[in-house]
Amino acid sequence: MPDQNNEKLALLKETLQENVGMSKYEADVYLALVRGGAQTMSELAKVSGVPKQRVYDTVEDLRDNEFVEIIDDYPRKAYAVDPTEALSDVQNQLKRAEEYLEEFHEVVETVESGIALFKSKRTIEKYVENLLTSAKHDILLLCPVSKLSLVADPLELCEDQQVRVIVSDPSPESTNDVDPDGVLPETVGAVRETTSAEHFALITDRNRGLYWSTASMEQSKDEEQGFYITNSQLALILDRFVSESVWPLSRPLRSRVPSLPQQYLRIRDCLSDLSQIAHERPLDSIRVEFEGYDTDSDEEVHEFGSLTSFYFTDYDRRASLTVDLGEADDGVQSPLVTVGGVGNRLEDYSAHIITISEINESTDDILDDETREYLRACQRELPHEFGTRSVVSGFAAYVDRMREIIEEWSNGYQSVGQSEAFKEALFRFDASERVPRIEWTQTRTEPGGHVAHTGHTFDNLGYDITLIGPLGTPIHSEFSREFRDQTLVSVGETTNTDYLRFKDQKLLFTEPNLDRISWETLLEEVELTELAEYVDGTSLMTVGTEFSTPTLPSLFRGLREDLWPTLSSPPDNVQVATDAIDRFGASQVRNGYAELGELDEIVTVTVNANRSQTRRFRDIYDGDPGTHSKSTVQRVRESLGVTRYIMHTNQGGTLATENNVLHAQAPQVVKPRQVRNVDAHFISGVAIGLTENVSDGALLILGNSVGRYFMRHKEAPNSEELRSFISQYDTFFKS
Structure with a gap:
């Protein structure tokens, strides 16, 4: 034990002399006071080994530097100020020096291992700001509520990037949703909220990222750590966790119908936007350009064509585009290919950059x-x-029934406005022990099918048109009401298509008519001579x-x-x-x-x-x-x-x-x-x-x-x- 104490004293003397600026006598006297408490000058000289004639001057110098205090008694005594208080100025100086060094320090862009660990909160915040301001195309952020103020200002400058934010860890005492408009700037295109406690995660351009652990979890006793990621594969893993695991299960707070053209690094982002765009324009009016590789040959490719279809849902890992490549004169001869995201091997191509735009931006808008x-x-x-x-x-006809899903009853019923809310309700049913029950109401009915579409057009123009098809027995009121001045010939029972309507899209439940019309069944309902008259x-x-x-x-x-x-x-x-x-x-x-x-x-x-x-x-x-x-x-x-x-x-x-x-x-x-x-x-x-x-x-x-x-x-x-x-x-x- 004496050896260990001697080692400690030697280290303390060295530290006080080299780092705090004490002389040898000052270090000896100060340590004697720290260890022995209040002492007279004679006692100090004996314990510290400092000559008695030098003890007085040494104690005065230590008092001037606020390391000791003197009791004006007889004989005079001195005692050491609490080390924490005594060294506070030194600590403050070191902290200021650290801040100045960080201010002048250039952010590390390349880390040999692909990941760097930071424990300084200020350093972590600096890297967050650097990632946001240096992003070229894409920003995906999982951010606890407590950290939103940290990112708000840098995000306001991101006007040319696609920005999506998931707000996590809301206060359990709060009964209101996070107001994205009150916290996040308009440059953030989409905002969602998850009620779970998630760490801070930021990924830019899918090749750099920062994971800030314990930043969201006040109950955690672990120290905060920031993992700065420069390895693109590691960044992609973090990106997929946030975009494919957290994003789909988070509740939308803000979304916008995207304008064209748009560029994407994730195919799921592209398909999510297309699911909105498809309600406003035909798919074959959209041009798709992508860069990636052929999944068979691994050769790099850069292709473009028109969109023909796509597959996407938040709840399925599969996601793909079907694209008509080439510029065939009739728009049919060029081949159809399927395009998946990064790492995909099931489709024809794997794309790491996808751009969608309007086809009619070229010569199609000039009359030839x-x-x-x-x-x-x-x-x-x-x-x-x-x-x-x-x-x-x-001979094709059926009745279209327009319906709305009932969300709640309050002064009448409130309908479900967005399709996402309907999907969320289905998942709540799946997680409960109750038998799923959905209430809907019929808002109106109208005739549908080829007979109805042609009937409307010719009727509006004043033609006499005879409509022959499964119009019901007796003929359904939808047809007799809509075409009261026309000739209606029913050849069987009609079926229904239920239009489940939301503000952002609609879902069709079609009941196919299994009693398909053949020439034989047609003549069972209408005699040949009667049909000939029509x-x-x-x-x-x-x-x-x-x-x-x-x-x-x-x-x-x-x-x-x-x-x-x-x-x-x-x-x-x-x-x-x-x-x-x-x-x-x-x-x-x-x-x-x-x-x-x-x-x-x-x-x-x-x-x-x-x-x-x-x-x-x-x-x-x-x-x-x-x-x-x-x-x-x-x-x-x-x-x-x-x-x-x-x-x-x-x-x-x-x-x-x-x-x-x-x-x-x-x-x-x-x-x-x-x-x-x-x-x-x-x-x-x-x-x-x-x-x-x-x-x-x-x-x-x-x-x-x-x-x-x-x-x-x-x-x-x-x-x-x-x-x-x-x-x-x-x-x-x-x-």
Whole structure:
């Protein structure tokens, strides 16, 4: 023990002399007073070993430096001031020196091990600020409420970065949500809240990060530690923890519909934004550019194309884009590829940078000469008066029931406004022992299906239209009320589609009609002579297939063999609107449309399809994209054996005949009121043109016009509105 005390005294003497600035005599006297308490000068000289004549001066110097106090008694005594108090000035000086050093110290950008540990709170805060201010593209922050003031000012400068914040560890005494607008600047695009106690985590550009432990947990007794991460793989692990584990289970407090273009480092961020954008514009109007690698060859790639579909949910690790690569003339021949995020091996490509923008930012918003020619033809060929001819529409019909989810009863009911709130309610059910029970209410009903869509368009323009389909027995009021001045022929019971409507999206529950209409079942409800009376003398028969693909052969054969021979003045055109062909196997689709070619031998048949349906036909009939001299729409037309095949996309319509392929641009709609059902209204526009026997180019203009009017106004046009739109068609393009 004496040896240990001697070592301690030697260390203390050395420290007091070298670090505090005491002389040898001062250190000896001070330590003697610390160990022995109050002592006279004679006692001090004996204990410290300092000559008595020097003790007086030494004690006076120590008192001047506030290390000792003197008792003015006889004999005089001295005692040591409490070491903590005595050394406080030295400690303050050291702290100021540390602060000055940190101020001048440059932040370490490269750490040999990829991670550095800091225990100084000031140092950690400095690295937080540096990460925020140096971020180039992306900031993801998990921040306890107590630390929000630390990041608010640096985040206000992040105007060009995508910023998402999760607020954690709210006060248990607080009954109110965190107000992001009161704490976080507008540069933060999305804010969520988690009630769990989470440490501070900051990741910038997915390649640097900082994890600040115990920063959020007041009950923790551990010292605060900041782990500064420069290794990109370690940063990515932290990023995935926050973005895939914490973010999806946190409650949204702030979100915005993104503007385009946008760049993303995480595919889930991109898909989350797309799920909002998809409610405002068609998917094929969005351009996707990505950088990454081919998952088969590991070769680096930089590709771009148009978006065709995507898969995303907060509660599934799978997330992908389906992109149409290339610049094929008809927009169909180029291959479809799937794109996943970093580390993905299931998709064709893995992307680490994804950019989405509007396709129509290029030459698509300048009216080309071909479209201008068809527009002039349409303007010349429009009838002086709509509604002088008659039409038959069949056979797809059902009732749309608009519904809202009830959240609570208070002075009536309160509906669930956002789809996220509905999802959260489902998870609460899953976590409880109660049987899930959801209350909903029906707000209105309306007719749906091909019969209803074409019926609305022709009815608005004053045509006589006969609607044949499963309208109910007796006919449902939705049809009789909406089409009270038209002829309605029911051939069976209808089914329902429940539209679960939220402010940000809607969910459809469709009850398919299992009693599919075939020629035999049709004649069980309507005699052939009666059916002939409805069809004879009309200008067009338009047919929606929907769920009836397997029974189409009997329908087309019956029209050709049984009905048409009985007609004295048959329609000039038959229009077939494809739908739901992706729900059936290739052989069913081939068999379903096999009779179309023979029907076309006695009446002109026009088939309408969108781009995805055209791809489906292509894959079924030749399955070899990009190796033919003819365009895809031409090859599909030949495979079906019909006179016309029309494909419609967000960019416009493409029409193939035996000798030609025509294309007409569609006006782009800014902030459309309706995106769903635009296909049906394009088809209705083409049906008007077929009824009036306009030229092929004019058919495309009419299809584009009715479809785009519906996007703008959420309803079909009347005669004056349609003429006005066509007269202004070219004004929607840049001059």
